[in-house]
Amino acid sequence: MSSITVAAHAKINLTLYVGNKRSDGYHDIDSIMHQIVLSDEITVSADDSLRLTVAEGTAPAGEDNLMWTAARRFLDAASLTKGLSMILKKRIPSPAGMGGGSADAAAVLLAANEVYDHPLSQDELLSLAAGLGADVPFCLAGGCARCQGIGEKMTPVTPWHGLPLVIVRPDISVSTGAAYAQIDASSHKRPDTTEQMVQALEEKNISLLSASLMNHFEEGLFPQEDELARTSEALSRFGRPFQMTGSGSAFFLIADDLKEARHIAETISREHSAWYTAVTETL
Template sequence: MTILEKAPAKINLSLNVLSKRDDDYHDVEMIMTSIDLADRIELERLQDDRIEISLESRYVPNDERNLAYKAAKAFKTKYGITEGVHITIDKNIPVSAGLGGGSTDAAAVLRGLNKLWSKDIPLNELAELGSSIGADVAYCVYGNTAIARGFGEKIEKLSSPPPCWIILAKPDIGVSSRTIFSQINVEELFHPDTAAILEALEDKNFSKLCNHIGNSLEPITFAMHPEVQHIKEAMTHAGAAGVLMSGSGPTVYGLVEQQSKATRIYNGMRGFCEEVYLVRLIG
């Protein structure tokens, strides 16, 4: 038996760091939405009690360091599964990009194993298990548009954004979320207006959404990697209505209503970096 799962990337419409916790994590408030750039996950049963990972990427490990491996191990442990699984990951989402590539793979493994082993576990229970694997995994179990609170484990579904095109531009660097978060001084951070973004989503107001998207981590990443700021400035100058860095970076995205304008910006951004994508929202 083989199960196929789509693992969509995400972008942050907001990332607000509220405070540092006693456990060294940070309390955050993040509004995220899924886009149609996705990895594909294939799961096959193994009779032996082992986990195998196959993928063609020199940047992603195929052992217990992989979040997909950790998800399978956590699932097997929690639900007493003694069969094994072979996991094939077809990577399309850039690595260390702020797009949730590892987290969405882990979430897809949890959803897929639920089907492979006929467990009928509700999504909220899978999301709780996912939160023990990585901060964005709980959100990725659900996908679509949601707000994540706590360290990312408290998920509330939201109205989807108004229809638009998204241009993604990733410079040829990787950014470690752990490194960026270690540089945070909460008192010095910019805090996005979450309430205004929620209103824009509810009203399907594209202009209001673009005017209020925000990311507390941008100044930190910009200081460490000036090329990320240059890409944001270039995309803004090219005419994208709303431009923001996703996650801890380095990917920058732009929101555009008209396909012709989005295509023009996409073509222009290809002069700034090799990894540029033109995608849409899921749903």
């Protein structure tokens, strides 16, 4: 196959427990990640050299993009002397904690493997993904999973298809490093609710899901970033479950249905025109 176009789906963190800092500088996590419909579009073609074109949205178009690193490592691992042409249509906001860059890198690995007639196994692709970033293995596997270790230890979890979501990203970028430092310095952290979230997904229990939402980055970042606390306050008045995803700055709100989701998104857009808003749902 000479060319393939794939969707690189964003993710949300329904739980994100941040454990102690490890000797290698990373933190152990316990998180339920769930893919959502919102996605970037990536076209990958066989080529004589390595090229990346950003055809829509804003993203680096060279070696600073994780897609480039993913392509280079795939070609090396597959012992290919040829290259890849990559075209990116960027629709996932970034930086947002939604795994946009990770999803793009995972999509490149999958598409490149397809274009070159599957020279690498799924395990080999997952190994490459783990070397690219903590969220890349999940984005490659897809669906819904409990991610532990630094994100590479994945246990499939029953997905909840079609949960209506409003994505809101205030116009702010946050420091993940500063957030980790704040969490490390905290003497009191919210308990890990990941087990309860697994149960909520299995039972399709929205009340238990709502009660099980948790993200340690909220307590690490809200005291430092007024705009994040302001976004949380703005979402709280709709009376629906919501949470910041990943290390931010995007939030997701779970609506009763898509009609309500669109109404909430329109209301937020009117009142906060600088914020990114989108309506989507879980895969």
